[in-house]
Amino acid sequence: MKKVYNFLFLLMIPVLLTGQERLVKQGNEAYNTYSFKPAQDIYQWVLDKGYVSAEVLQKLGDTHYFNAEYAQAAEVYTRLFEEFPEATDPAYTFRYAQALKSAGDYEGAEQAMALFYSSTGRDDLSNGSLETDYMEEIQANSGRYTLQNFPYNTSYLEFAPSFYGDEGLLFSSDRDTGNLARYRHSWNSRDFMDLYKVSRDSTGDLPVEKLREVNTRWHESTSVLSADGQTLYFTRNNNKNGHVVTDEAGFVRLKIYRAQKIDSVWSEIEELPFNSDAYSVAHPALSPDGKTLFFASDMPGTYGFSDIFSISVNGDGSFGTPENLGPEVNTEARETFPFIDTEGFLYFASDGLPGIGGLDLFAVPLERLGENPKVLNLGTPVNSSMDDFTYIIDGESRKGYFSSNREGGQGGDDIYAFIENERLNFECVHEITGTVRDKVTQEILPGATVRVIDESNTEITSVLTDLEGKYSLTLNCNEGNFIRASRQGYLPSEVFLAPSEGTPKVVDLYLDPESLSAGFGSDLAKLLQLSTIYFDFDKYDIRPDAEVELQKVIAALEKYPSLKIKANSHTDSRGPDAYNLWLSQKRAEATVAYMISKGISADRLLAEGFGETQLLNDCDDGVRCPAEDHQKNRRSEFIIYE
Structure with a gap:
């Protein structure tokens, strides 16, 4: 009997497995x-x-x-x-x-x-990782909000609040007909969602109204109203002629639609031209000036499951080309539900940036994108271990709303009202690097002190240059700062960095010596990194390009009153030797005369011509050379003699 039982049991296994x-x-x-x-x-x-x-x-x-x-x-x-x-x-x-x-x-x-x-x-x-100290940072940003009751939550879904004029609020819900709903979404076995409008300051005693001109039998959710109240953008399921449209995998994608208010009625509803049947475009948000539309999408070029994009809105209502906000905001995970406040801060939800759990809410200044800005987690109580999303805030009152499926709510998703009691500190930190050099000789200056001085002349920090004359420090780019370098035997030098310059910067500093220590016979032009002063063939007048360099020599003479120099002038090899000696002397005298005419005392200047005796190349007598090689020999030099 036992064998028969075992045999029957073995026969039943494939039948059971086949059924499963x-x-x-x-x-x-x-x-x-x-x-x-x-x-x-x-x-x-x-x-x-x-x-x-x-x-x-x-x-x-x-x-x-x-x-x-x-x-x-x-x-x-x-x-x-x-x-x-x-x-x-x-x-x-x-x-x-x-x-x-x-x-x-x-x-x-x-x-x-x-x-x-x-x-x-x-x-x-880096961007989308969990860091060991990320909870400390979240904790530092926490406790800034007071949560308040939203009187229109039900046992159904309520989410996606958006401002609707000065006093109104739109939100999305599946509350309409409950179990009697004719159309039901099989993703979560709940009704399709519609847009509803309420008074922002109501305590729940006013009726909730459907936005009937916009709603259909399919999903309508996340919306944004233009500043003039005449254009409404919202999200809807992809559909055509009353039937949903699926992609190749059978998924119904999301699209953004636009409605115009005509005679107080929403009409002329159209889908935006950059939508697609192959991917979702959803959750619109507008910049304060209405010239840029932000949205979430998984279109080609997305870093992860969904990214935040922007697109320009032209004056005629047409659109530019979608642009991904880049890896400063987007990760390999989900970034979605953008909102732009009146001060230009981007708020969005992400589960790829370090957070508490599910979707967390984050913020970043839009103007600093491209400068590697710090994206900040909004902290608790706005964020929780569940999904927190669709954050909006009024820039003046600092009152706002967000959605969450956290425990303690009435339905799957609920809307929460809040007051922001303390602003998020968007500290703008950027790195400054550079080298400190001798302005005259261009030599590096190890051991120079580089200080950060704020606009009230208070020293913030200081560092010393290393053996290569280099330094590195960080600044708060929310404030203006002076970068000041000093070293014994040199005059201090500084540059000013204005606020909101958050990109890494290279700031090289050059210090003037208190006295010129170059030795007797040094070429001042080389010390000052001057271009060579040239003359035209068979002429000794000062050319315009030579005047530019002579002004630098004059500046050095004015800066160092004890400095005395001799102008040594030369010719090329063409012409008789005696004539070239005379011509070079005239060039030296013309050079000195020019500097005297600009206020330099004659007793600090000497002039000497050397003719063709000090050629810089092989273009000697009888050697055929290009004109540019001869030009190199028709020059003046400035030799320090005291």
């Missing part, structure tokens, strides 16, 4: 059409029945992750990594890290993120 495999196939069909909730139920059932595979764990984890059920996702991904480590590609490593972070396992999240960056070919963990 059929269910997994059904789950995959639901998953591939982004029906995550039905797929989740199927995967969990077969897992509970003992059927385990990497595919089931991967997709079950994803159904939780993409519905922001991070604790459940972390549990499933942990099992995936433990039982099928060979099946964990970078996408799952990233999701695993985010799920662990949301669950409060920061050490595990940091290890998973390190593995993610390593597997994607990045050795440094």
Whole structure:
């Protein structure tokens, strides 16, 4: 009997597995059409029945992750990594890290993120990494907000607040018909969302109104109103003629639409020309002047899962070319839901920058993009271990709103009102490097002191130049600063750096000696790095280009009153020797006469002509040379004799 039982049991195994495999196939069909909730139920059932595979764990984890059920996702991904480590590609490593972070396992999240960056070919963990001290920085930015109740939250989804005129507020919700909804989104088994408008200062006693001209049977969400109140941008599912449009994978993409207010009614609704059926373009935001539209997209050129882009809005309503905001903002993960305040600060949500968990809210000054600015986490209580996103703020009142699916809310996503009690400190730090040199000889000056002096003449910091005359320091570029160099035996020299110059800069400083220490017979032109003073053939008048260099010699004579020089002048080899000697003397005298005419005392100047006796090349008598080689010999030099 036992043998018969075992035989029957063995016969039942393939039948059972076949049934479970059929269910997994059904789950995959639901998953591939982004029906995550039905797929989740199927995967969990077969897992509970003992059927385990990497595919089931991967997709079950994803159904939780993409519905922001991070604790459940972390549990499933942990099992995936433990039982099928060979099946964990970078996408799952990233999701695993985010799920662990949301669950409060920061050490595990940091290890998973390190593995993610390593597997994607990045050795440094700069922009999108978890750093050992990132929680200290987040803590420093925390405690600046007072959260307030938003009276229009329900047990459904409410998110994506946006300012609607001076007193109004738009938001997105799936509250409309509850379980009687005719159209339901299979991603999370919830109703499709519409845009609603309320009074900003209402305590909940005023009715919530639909934005009926804009809403359809599909999703409408994230919106932004132009400053004049006449143009509304919003996000909607890709659809045509009342039917949704899918991409090659069967996914319904998002698009940005634009509506115009005509006779107090939203009409002329059109999709923007840079939308695509192949990728999503969503979550619009406008610059204060309305000339730039910001949005999130996974279009070609995206660094990660989604990036923030900008595009110019032309005066005729047309658009420029989308531009990625670059790696200072975007990471290999998700950057989304941009908002620009009236002061030009970009607020956005990211799960690739160091945060507390899920999507965190960040800010950066737009004007400093390209200068390697510090992107700051807004800290708690705005950020939590769950998803926090769609942040907006009024620049004058410092009141605003954001959305979150954190614990303690009424629905899956809720809107939270806040007051910002303390501004975020966007410290602008940039590196200054340079070399300190002798202005006359160009020699490097080791041991020179380089000081940072603020605009109230207070010394901020100082450093000494190294053996190569180099220095390096950092500045707060929110303020104007003087960079001042000094050294014994030299006059101090300084330059001024205006505020908001956040790019790394090279500032070389040149110090004038208190006295010229060049020895007898030194060529002053070489010490001052002057261009050679030349003369035309068979002439001794001072050319315009020579005047420029002579002014530098005059400046040195004025700076050092005890300095005396002799002008040595020369000719080329053409012409009789005696004539060339006379011509060179006339050139020397013309040079001295010019300096005397500019105020230099005659007793500090001598003149001597050397004819063709000191040629600089082989263009001697009887040698055929190009005109430019002869020119090199028709010159004046300035020799220090006292």
